[in-house]
Amino acid sequence: MLDWSSEEWRPVPGQEGFYDVSSLGNVRTWILSGKYRTMRKVPKLMKPQKRPDGYWMIRLKEGEAWLIQHLVFEAFIGERAEGLHVRHLDGDQDNNHKDNLALGTPTENAWDKARDGTLPVGVKVHNAKLDDDKVREIRALLETMQGKDIAEIYGVSPGLIYQIKAGKIWRHVT
Incomplete structure (x- = not known):
């Protein structure tokens, strides 16, 4: 059972002091914007975008796009091994809760999608x-x-x- 009652925030790995990600998949910024990277006293919640494939992404510095599930996984679970995918255990791409994410092979991810009816055909x-x-x-x-x-x-x-x-x-x- 996922715990939705509390939201824990951690720095985005490699972006410490600039961006935080929550255990629920929210992202906030400490940057006020502008060339000189003026910092906010209170962070601002960022608005993610949904990609055509259904996954949520966010643009960090210089417009670099990141999948929300990757940010949550790396901040709360650990580093992603090369060649492995971050899987949604319940098959819901909207659910980026830290307890709903796990690493798996591309084959395991495809089987999950087929099982959950989210494999595009x-x-x-x-x-x-x-x-x-x-x-x-x-x-x-x-x-x-x-x-x-x-x-x-x-x-x-x-x-x-x-x-x-x-x-x-x-x-x-x-």
Whole structure:
């Protein structure tokens, strides 16, 4: 059970004195803004932005973007090992509570997303070039045309057409 009753603040690692992150995933700044980095007497809560993939991020100095889950993990749990992902244990990308985060392999993270229904498929993939109707058209065309010709028509790779034909991707479209 997550403890929402108290919010603990810690400095953002590497940004001590400038930014703090809370155990709930809030971020605040001590910088008043401006070229000379004037400091505030009372910190100001920062407003995060939601990325197209659903994860929350914040811009720190010079506009550098950071995922909130990474800041919370590093401040409250420890350093992230290279190649590992910070996972949301409950599958909720909005829940950046320190007790909801854990390190895992990219495979574990993908399994979590599949289990929780948050793995983007089809048109939910942010850079998808096809939609459900186009996939149905491609499947119909595969009866009479070669994959490379279909790929040229739709502006995708022949490999993508093969994956559709083999049922490796867009399986959810019937």
